[in-house]
Amino acid sequence: MFAALCTLAFAVPLGGPVLGAALAAVVVLGAVAVTDGPLFDLLAYPGDYEAGRLYGLITFVLAAATLGVIAVVESMPIAIFVGTVLLVGYGNLADRLGRIWTDSDVLLVAAFCSGATLAAVVGQAGTRAIADGTVEGLEAALPTMIFLAASGALLAALLRDVLFVQDDPVVMLAVGLLGWLLAELEPALSLTGLEILAALVVTVLLGYASYALETASIAGMLTGILLGLLTIVLGGYGWFIVLISFFAIGGLSSKYRYEEKEELGVAEDNDGARGSGNVLGNAAVAIAAVLGYAASSASLLPTDLEPTLFLFAFAGAVATAMSDTLSSEIGSVFDEPRLITTLERVEPGTDGGVTWQGEVAGIVGATVVAAISYALFPAVSTVGAAIIVAAGIVGMTVDSLLGATLEGSVLGNQGVNFLATLSGALCCALLVLSLALLG
Incomplete structure (x- = not known):
């Protein structure tokens, strides 16, 4: 039923915004009027029963x-709007159908993403065909449509994993805004449909490998796949190799002498599997x-903003993430760390505590x-290197300085990681810009 209601989004390209608004009003009024009975049971979210209203459908x-x-x-x-609505509706339908046959989290995520991606592509293609009055030109637009649909599906799956299922309205708005942003970057897209599919296959396989090796949770896997896809399509495989080097080496470093880290109380939670917060804190x-x-x-x-500066900002951010991760994961197993601000001895795991072994590992990572x-x-x-x-x-x-001064009282770990990578990115870009100006 929800998928069928989402299909009504085609009313906007077919009849204009007035027809779309009228249908939305009819559905909302109907949802207000239905307070019990089979139709209520069909459409109600779990929380709707206590309220006696179909607030889930209304929102x-x-x-x-x-x-x-x-x-x-x-x-x-308009194609982004229609594609987004269908993505959420039919992605949820695919997820529910998948639950008939399996309870595997990975397979259910795969079912949702597959159904959502296909529905979003159909929504975009149908809207374009209605607007143009022909299907000609859809083949040329297919790579962009696949990219937007897959990106939206991955974001939706991620948000569904970290939020509640009832938060579909939040998911829909977030996916729509992402699609709008990426659609504005269409002139930068030069990959063919097969290349987009290849990028999807590569990122999905590597993402699943991180989950299978227990270096990433479901949310961490989805975040990594989404970021990897964006990096390949908008930057290129070179950018992706730099980024994936951090994910691979950083993820494996969390397993380094893990039992000792557990005894010291400095090991990553969830057996070292990194979640979406950790991935985003380091890669945002x-x-x-x-x-x-x-x-x-x-x-x-x-036009005077040189694209190369963004390349160096990217490399500086990844170098910081790699340095910090290796410094923490390797340095934490050595005794007698010192606080970076006072050099006094502190307990292992103390925020801002450093060891010379960790510093060396960090330099190697960069x-x-x-x-x-x-x-x-x-x-x-x-010189750039x-x-x-x-x-x-x-x-x-x-x-380390933020860890010794602000972490715990003002900032969380992910906030510290974000500010650290931001400082590395700015440092790298500003140094390159200064050299260019001096030269």
Whole structure:
């Protein structure tokens, strides 16, 4: 029933926003009128029974209406609106059908993402065909539609994992806004449909490997797949290799002498499997740099903003994440760490505590990122690689300083990671810009 109601989103491209608004009003009024009986049982969320109202359906329709208003007033593509509504409705349907045959979390996530992606592609293609009056031109737009649909499906699956199932309105709004953002970057997309599918296969396989090796939770796996897909499509495989080097090496480092870390009380929770918060805390700045690079390439940013700066900001952020992770995971198993601000001895696991072994591991981590960047990007010279190493060390140091001063009282661990990677990214970009200006 929810999937059928979502299909009514086609009313907007078929009859215009007035017809869409009228249908939404009818559904809302019907939801208000139905307070019990078989129809109520069919449409009610668990919390609706206590209230005696179909508030879940009402908020669901209002969220869809909000996206419709944004599409009409703020120039969000109508295809994004229709694709998003169908994505949520049919993704949920695929999930429910999957529960008939399995209770495996991974398989249910796969069912949701598959159904959601297919529905979103159909929604976008149908809207384009209605607007153009023909199916010609859809083949050329297919890679973009697949990318937008898959990205939205992954974000929806992630939000469903970390939120409640009843939060479908929040999921719908978030997916719609992401689709709108990515649609604006369409001029930066140059991959074919097969290349988009290849990128999906690569990121899904690596994401599942991280889950199977217990270096990432379901949410962490979904976050990694989404970020990897965005990186490949908007940046390229070189950018992805740099990012995946952090995920792979950082994830494996959490398993380094894990039993000893457990005894010391410094081990990662969930047997070292990293969740979405940890992944985003370390990679959000890097992904922002990828988006900035794509926006610059698509001429959505000032023309005097050199796209290469975003490449170095990306490398600086990843170098910081790698340095900090290796420093923490390797340095934490050595005795007698010292607080970075006073150099007094502290207990292992103390925020801001450092060991010389951890510092060396951090420098090695930054060097690995710099070496990969040097090998893959012609824009990264020997001096550029040295700057990336320096940025990684600066970011790692900022992380320790924040840990010793603000973590626990003002900032959480993920906030510290975010600010540290931001400092590494800014340091790297500013150093490169300064050299360019001096040269």
